[in-house]
Amino acid sequence: MGRSIEDRANKNFLQLPANMSVGAALEALPDSTWVVIMTEVGLAIGIANLKDLQDYDMGVMLGTVARKLPLLVVVDADASASDAVLSPAFNRLALGQPVLVEHKHRGAVAGVWVGEDLKNALSYQGRRGADSIDGNVRIAHIRRQCGYSDGTDYCTAVRIFFELPDQLPECNNPGELPSHRFIW
Numbered sequence: 001m002g003r004s005i006e007d008r009a010n011k012n013f014l015q016l017p018a019n020m021s022v023g024a025a026l027e028a029l030p031d032s033t034w035v036v037i038m039t040e041v042g043l044a045i046g047i048a049n050l051k052d053l054q055d056y057d058m059g060v061m062l063g064t065v066a067r068k069l070p071l072l073v074v075v076d077a078d079a080s081a082s083d084a085v086l087s088p089a090f091n092r093l094a095l096g097q098p099v100l101v102e103h104k105h106r107g108a109v110a111g112v113w114v115g116e117d118l119k120n121a122l123s124y125q126g127r128r129g130a131d132s133i134d135g136n137v138r139i140a141h142i143r144r145q146c147g148y149s150d151g152t153d154y155c156t157a158v159r160i161f162f163e164l165p166d167q168l169p170e171c172n173n174p175g176e177l178p179s180h181r182f183i184w
Contacts, residue, residue, distance in 0.1 A: 012112075022065065036100065037065065045158060048062075064154075067154070
């Protein structure tokens with residue numbers, strides 16, 4: 001369990017922009033590659049595979065796909081798996097859902113943690129108390145793009161949550177849409 005998550009991550013991924021169509025992404029995507037969907041400012045907002053993308057019309061933008069994918073759990077590449085799975089963000093992880101591995105200080109994508117290795121690490125989660133790590137465990141977080149739409153445009157705000165709040169905060173609304181709370 002002591003290896004870094006970067007050592008465990010699948011390096012077979014493409015970073016594609018949220019404003020790319022599913023059709024263009026499918027043309028660029030080899031069968032076994034993951035797509036990391038990126039905002040125009042370089043933040044990852046979703047992870048998809050070939051099957052995920054094939055469920056959409058060819059003209060749909062990857063940013064729209066990202067809003068419909070499961071929550072994006074992001075973990076520091078240098079963390080150990082045994083420590084990472086104790087972060088509250090992992091409580092929201094669905095079975096089989098990939099985890100984005102990033103270099104915390106550079107913000108660069110290092111890979112996608114998925115498969116049996118992740119499943120095995122998650123099974124270890126219940127065998128160790130959270131009090132076995134000093135301090136507040138914030139090795140992993142959830143990154144989510146606001147789901148608000150005024151019927152024409154989508155909100156482009158991206159927020160980080162260490163766990164799902166009881167009440168979602170006001171959105172910082174960078175696109176100057178009508179005032180709204182952040183929508184999951």
